[in-house]
Amino acid sequence: MSFDLALTYRAGEREREVTIATPARILAVTGPSGAGKTSLLDCLAGLRRPLAGRAAIGSRAIFDAGAGIDLPPEGRRAGYVFQDMRLFPHLTVRRNLAYGVPGGRRAPALPADWPGFGEVARLLDLGPLLDRRPATLSGGEARRVAIGRAILSRPAFLLLDEPLASLDPARAERTMAMIERIVARVTVPAVLVSHEEREVERLAGAVLPLA
């Protein structure tokens, strides 16, 4: 199973329940705004504690209220592309990209064929941006940096929160093509939150609709 989720969590004023088990590598989460999509991603990333239940991604338990498992965010290694990007304003694009690159004694074991800095920069066309500060980037550029930063942290799974939001159609198409190339290149499970049916159909193997 890529995803085995049975979670109760709070999103805004409401309690939500999510149950899905699927071998699909890419899971789309759809639903109107306020349906608790981002809150679900936060629960998977370890930034928000679910009320109850369990979650396993890629057959690794990251949360299990019954068994007392609740990995901290740095132990889950989610490659989280936030809707608001959250690039570090005091670091250049290059240092943003390098922030999560594993290194040092406690680095986790890595798949050998993971794309390196050069390949990610090429796939996302980041070359010209490397020495700039986040404040000087356009929305589309910042989005690509955020995706690159998440990929380079060699995540165990990806969380993509509306990766095409607020991009004009031409940029959205280009970014979409890059995401397709990236998720085809790295073979980790991915959760894609999206409004766009076309995007969901093109990428996802399973859909989790939230009401």
Add this chain to the structure above:
Amino acid sequence: MLSPAEWEVIGLSLRVSLVAMAATLPLAYALAWLLARRRFPGKVLLDALVHLPLVIPPVVTGWLLLLAFGRNGPVGALLDRAFGLSLAFHWTGAALAAGVMALPLMVRAMRLSIEAVDRRLVAAARTLGASRWRAFRTITLPLSLPGILAGLVLGFARSVGEFGATITFAANIPGETRTLPLAIYTLLQTPGGEAAVTRLALIAVLLSLAALMASEWLVRRAAGRQAHVV
């Protein structure tokens, strides 16, 4: 232009204030971080305690320091026994008084700048594999740097001007605890001291102005380096 005694006063004032800042900085930042980021029982009380030196008469602060750190006070006796260290009537005591008086101003400036650091950035750092400590070191600390600098300069200016708590706790000993304000006060009591008063007062004003301008410059430089949008 200045007599050796006046140079001594200035040197002592700088030493007292710099030592006070160096010793107070880690404590002030830790308190600012606790008050900005943590919720715990007694937080309101801690906040009030930190602000106490700002609102009670400095003489009272000096007297409380004397009670605690004097040779017969609980902390003073301990320091004396353990390290042979005596703060009261010693220049280190003047530094302690200056540090305590500066603490609330430093904590206020630092707390504001820590609160201004977007917690979502810290969360992002954690998902990228950073421990709490690394996220603090690489995100919160550098982004709150302008507040640290502002707090330091405010605290330094406050230290240089410290009078009431110092004269109560460390007394007015020439060459030991007679800092700029104490020297000016002493000269005012001395017939014919007007010229020296003018010189020292001018120095005090210049020191404070220099500190203020240095902080403006540092803060502006730090802000320019990390113009904050995305």
